[in-house]
Amino acid sequence: MSSSSLSKAWRWSVVRSPLLNAWRWLWHMGYPNRIAFDLLDSADLPSEVDALIRATVKRSKLWASERGEIVRELIAHTQDAIEAGRTGEEIAETFGDPKRIAKLMRRSMKGKRPVYWRAYRNMKRAMGVMVLVLIVGYGSLAVRFYLGKPEVKRNYIAELNARDDGYSEDQKAWGVYQEADIAWQRHTLEARKRQRAQAQEREMDRSDDVDRPWAWYHAGLDRLGSMTPEHPDYLEVVGLLRAFEPWIARIREAAQRPALGVLYSDRSEEVEIEDGIKVVRVLPPSDDPAAQRALAEVLLFNFSVMRRFTYMLKFDTQLALESGDSQRARANLLGQLGLAKQSKQQGFLISDLVGIAILDRLGQDLNEMLLAYPDPWTRDQLVALAHAISTVQSLPALGFKTEAMMFDDMLQRVYTDDGHGNGRLTRDGLFVLSGIGGGSFEGGPEFRVERAIQSLTGPMTLVMMEDRKTQYDSYHRMMDTARRVLEGGPESIGYLSYLDGLSKARVEQRLSSNYSPVDLFMPAMTKAVDRAFQSQLSTQATMTMLAIEIYQRDHGQLPESLDQLAPRYLPSVPQDPFNPGFPLQYVVGETGYIVYSAGADGDLDGGVQIDPEVDRRSFRSLSRRFSFEIEHGDDGMPKIVRDAKGLAILLEPDAPDSDWVLIDMRRAPGPTGSD
Amino acid sequence: MKLERELMRGAGPTAVLKLLSKHEMYGYELVEALSKQTDGVLAMGQSTLYPMLYNLEAKDLIEANWRSAANGRDRKYYSLTGKGKKKLKADMEAWARLNEAMVSIGVLKGAPA
Incomplete structure (x- = not known):
């Protein structure tokens, strides 16, 4: 760089740097024409020329120092012209259009500005272009996002309910379980009232009220399993169960029925049918699958009822053995096996785990019972039990099919359908995912804010989240692996852990939200298979x-x-x-x-x-x-x-x-x- | 007679460079020189001259200095830079070739052989 260039750069950096100009702008209180107009005021030019120069400067939109430079030069030019004998009118006549001059001046003066100013301008332009590209990109994504509509074609809830269509009502167990559940609530409610009355008579203090005598049934029947004759409520509970024996017999009978016959629905309500007695009333699902909620939101309340009945049967078995009634004990064990079987037949992962838990518990109980009461068991009774256990054991260990139905149903509610198994995320679908994933309370102010944020950010998830086919393939590939491992035996569980790890790593390498539908629906398969x-x-x-x-x-x-x-x-x-x-x-x-x-x-x-x-x-x-x-x-x-x-x-x-x-x-x- | 804007855009800068090659000049002096020496053909007002000068300055072809003149007033004097001299030389050669081309097709009359 020559010395003149250096001095020029120095001059620019000192005289015309953006920082100095910013300072000048502040100094002149935001009035960039002040330098120029002060010069004009002191130059005393003919009024017509003065006006033209002021109009030009005003329109130039240049820095204050640049306006000063131009005015200084135009003043010198005008004074030279006057000295040469020109009048103000003549000078004004040759001056030209201020608007055009201002434009030419602005363009040429900007060409003189320093390199860093041009770099700054180019950066601003680039950012502007970037913002524009982003806006256009977001806009096109938003159009795709908002215009896409999921097509809910398959009625998975109806398909689930149709599984028991071939059975008559007296082959289905659920009706009996519901009645028995209500009867048990009524039964315990009466006992509770009775005990309260007795407590008042005995003037028991509050702390006693909390611990006993009726605290045991607040948690349903779960505590029965650990209740021993030393428990203060033992006799009370034994009395209650004996009085409930006709219903227990009905539960045992229903547990042997071939179908559970529960109506799965997305609509249900908890109603108090009598004072203090609450039941979940299932409302028939809509015939139109698009009007239904997602299958994943279907309540599986029946399994908790069935699990409670297994505790009841187990306790009754203990009572039967104490009284030497091995026939009733065997019937109760078969009843528990029936409940396990009916639970597993539903094909949900949770129902399989309930079935597994019942079966495992039964094994431990049987061990304890045979140890404590070896004599009442006849050979035939033991053979019948072994056959019943092997029947339950022969059912598929884990029901992948129904579990996968939940995922497939979600896909049809979240993505569009191109007719070839693929599709893109939709606005309605994002809301469905959010609901399943546990969003805010519907209708509340937080919910509205959440929806607004999702609507705004939703188009961008089109870029981040994998398409329908990829989600489908990922999920089913992982399910297939789990199925293969289950068939391969415990030794191959390492293979599942290995693959699970791979899948996780793959997902984590990208944004985890890419696979959020799979993440949301994929059960802890390693743990389930292990179980x-x-x-x-x-x-x-x-x-x-x-x-x-x-x-x-x-x-x-x-x-x-x-x-x-x-x-x-x-x-x-x-x-x-x-x-x-x-x-x-x-x-x-x-x-x-x-x-x-x-x-x-x-x-x-x-x-x-x-x-x-x-x-x-x-x-x-x-x-x-x-x-x-x-x-x-x-x-x-x-x-x-x-x-x-x-x-x-x-x-x-x-x-x-x-x-x-x-x-x-x-x-x-x-x-x-x-x- | 005045040149059309496009022609002026091509000829103006070369003319200014040529004038400045002789000695440094200030704005009004350039306007006068262009008008008189070209018989008004290359005459240009302030609206054309000063943006042109600023462009040439931005390209480092000329440089400017404020100085007090003999009459005591400040004037901005423009002079040719080394880069400007080279540019003028190249422009003059280009114009000579253009002139020859124009002569060869009869737009301009050639000098007698």
Whole structure:
């Protein structure tokens, strides 16, 4: 750069820098013509020329210093002209149009401005273009977002309800359960009134009122499971249940019906049919699926009622055994199995988990009952129980189909339909998603603000969120994987963990909102499958126990090993998923026998268990048993790493040195039965 | 006779550069010189001259300095820069070629051989 250029840049930076001009603007109180007009005032030019110069300067829209520069030059020019003998009129005549001159001056003066000013101007222009592009982009997205309408074609609620169409009313259980639920509420309400009256007579203080005598049924029947004869309310509850026996008999009978027959609907109301007695009244769903709420919003209230009845039957079984009524005890156990079966038949993940919980609980109860009351059980009763358990066990462990219906129903309510399985997110759909995801209370001020924000930001989610087909494929691919793992057995659960991890990573690498419908609807599949495997294991143990008991009744003694049970009493010797390649362990001692698994540490410790808490933890560790020891084969597919013997590598060799006792039929406390 | 705006836009800057190549000049002096030396053909008012001068200045072809004249008044004197000289040379060559081309097709009369 030459010295003149440098001095010029310096001059600009000092005289005409935007900062200095900003300062000048402030100095002149926002009056950019002041410098120029002060010069004109002191120049005393002919009035017509003065007016023209002022008009030009005013229109120039230049910086104050630039206006001053122009005026100074025009004053010099005019004075030269006057000196040359021109009159003001002549000068004004050749001056030209102020508007045009101002425009030319502005253009040329801006050309003289420094580089950083031009860079600043270009940046502003670029930002302007960017904002324009954003506005145009947002506008086009908004048009697509607001004009898109979901087409709700399939009536999934009707499809669900149609499953029981082939059954007559007396083959459906739900009506009986509803009546029994009301009857139980009425029954306990009367007891409550009676107890209150007694409490008033005894003038019991308030703290006693809270703890007893009627607190036990505030939580439904859940506490019955842990109620022992020492409990202060025990006799009261026993009396209540005995008085309820006719209804319990009806529940047992209904539990054997082939269909549950509950009406699923998106519309229901809780009504107080009598003073203090509330029921959920289901209103028929609309025939038009577009008028329905999403299937995911259908209330599954029936499962809580069914779970409560299993507690009732369990408690009644205990009472029956105390009185030596093994017939009633067996009927109650079959009733619980019936409830588990009906729950699992609904095909929701939650209903499967309820069914699994009932089955697991029944296994533990059976263990305790056979231990406490060994005699009343006949061979036939045990065989019938074993058959009933295997029937429930043979049902699909997890119902993926109904679960997936919820997702597919959501897709049709959220996305448009191009007729080829794809579509884009819609405004109505975003509201549906928000509602399912737990939005604000409908109608409230927060709700309106939430909707307004969603409406404004919604068009941008069109860019962020994956389209309908991608969401569908992602969800169903993950469900298929879970199904494959369930079929593959516990060892393949590591594969699911692996894939789950991959999916999560994939989702997290992008914005998680890309897959928010999948995130919202994908159940904790690893945990669910893990739970199913745990249930399979404990049910296998229960079946083994029943087989041992039947064997004992046939032969008058316990089998020496589990090998003696197959194939007559069990189809095969049950395998231990914690100890791949080996069966569950069976040890006979003087006081009885135990059936145990190797536990989380994967090695056998002679049936020694540290404490029940460790056992419970080892149960949970099944999913981690084969979790991460995965490598890719030549075909690029992940494979479980195996040791030299071909066994899956143990993940938790440092887990507590403890086995997990699944069945404990030792009749008296003593040293752990290892032989 | 005055030139049309487009012709003036092409010829004006070269004419100004040429005048400034002789010695530095101030605005009114340039207006007068252009008018008299071209018999009014390249005459231009303030509205044309000063924006043109500012453009040339922006391109570093000329430079300006305020100075007090003999009569005591301040005047802004314009002079050619090195870059301006090169530009003038290139422009003059271009005009010469244009002139020859115009002669060759009979728009202008050529000098007698």
